[in-house]
Amino acid sequence: MSRAARTDEGAVRVATVAPQRRVPVVHVHNVGVRFGDAQILDDVSFDLDEGQFLAIVGPNGAGKSTLVKVALGLLRPQRGHAALFGRDAGDVPERIGYVPQLKTFDRTFPATAVELVVTGLRRSWPARPSRREREQAHAALAQVGAEALVDRPLARLSGGELQRVYLARAVAREPAFVLLDEPATGVDYLAEHDLYDLLERYQARTGATVAMVTHDLAAARYHASRVLVLNRRVFGFGLPDDVLCDACLQEAYGHVGHTHVPHTHRHVPRR
């Protein structure tokens, strides 16, 4: 590729620029994590490009949530490194929307939905959200169909409602990367599929990259454009049809009988 530029003297300088490889949204290289004697992650590497939808699957104890913590910079691996947008996650918090597992939610904490959503805007707990913050939070809640929950106490929300509020919080500042850790845990079938539809709509509108940890292999096959099969190490990374085969999963899950991936009857879009 050639690029021409006019210098101060009026001469035309011609520079040759090599085609630039786009920086992956998520770059995980050779990551190893050990807790005491237990090797939780071993030599995990993958790149996730802009606009992709990644499902991270694997059995319990496979290190999926640990991988999320490494990617978010919450846990420093003993080996390797992880980067988001080519930088440490801590340097780009405004570009990340994180939805944690619902089981970490403290129901004794006095808070309303709008306050939680505003944390996604100002990155601290609001004593009193401003009018502008309330409007932005309301818009984010409307985006996920939860505008009616705006002043409801979090402790009184169902699992599905809470999940929507967390998603509204994550997308309130329109991040370029949304990361969800087991978003379907504790929510019913319909709420789970609503959540995936919301994610896909958000992705279609903004071009964001999405990654989620899930135990739902059918959802991974249907909604994801890339799947990472993890059990301490990477057993497969690629297109859903390529890595969600019974043989690959039996190897990763370690036992036969729990690994058949149900196909949905819906058309499977490919990105």
Add this chain to the structure above:
Amino acid sequence: MSGLEDLIQAFGFPFMQRAAAAGTMIAVMCALLGVFVVQRRLSFLGDGLAHAAFGGMGIGAFVIVSSGALAQGGALLRNPLWIAVPFALLTGLGIAWVRDRTELSSDTAIGVFFAVSVALGVLFFSRISPDANIGVNVMDLLFGSILAVRTTELAIIAAVAVVATTLLLTLWGRLAYATFDDELARTDGVRSRALEYLLFGLAAVVIAVSATVVGIILMAAYLVIPAAAARIWARSMASMTLLAVVIGVSTTLAGVALSYLFDLPTGSAIILTQALVFVAAAFTQRR
């Protein structure tokens, strides 16, 4: 003379004014800390750090007597608080460190430091001659003597109150976020681990200074009851904080007044007034 006139006259006495001022400042600091202590399920922390203050006072009194400092220097230098506060601070940071570095629960970590501090306090107080006038009465230390608060102590409480209140109000948003969900807050750049050490350190200093006035036995209640009552009524963390301050200050002033009018132990009068508010909150809780 009516009760009201008695009260007006009572608050005209300098010792009552000092008690009201000290009690109000302690109530504000403890309420601001208390909301985080209660929401982080650290109610035992008040007890642990108050007993750390007891250990520090024992060590401080022993050092003052054995170094001959009693005979020299002003009242400020002869105050065992100069050792009790750093000792409690180290204990607070030690508890935070054990929580951070081990898989022990908070109450276990606090329990260990609690027991060691009491043992040290008893050991060092036992080594002081009963004739030595150390300016600290062990019974006052245990049960409080807010009516006997001196100008020196009031000045120390005021200095700590300015620093603690400023820090807690400045960091309130980040502390509340980390209290709600430590991991979520960290993804947003909140340095929750540093904040936890700061919270434990501040709690240690505030409790060490307050315990000498309110009493070690009653200190935990001062930290927990206003915040717990506020939690029952509040719908948001901000309203919980504001309510805890209002309950803490009003029950302190009411307790001081009641203790004067009915000749009751002041610490007990304050805590029992707080307990009444808590019971009222529990009975009127919206389900």
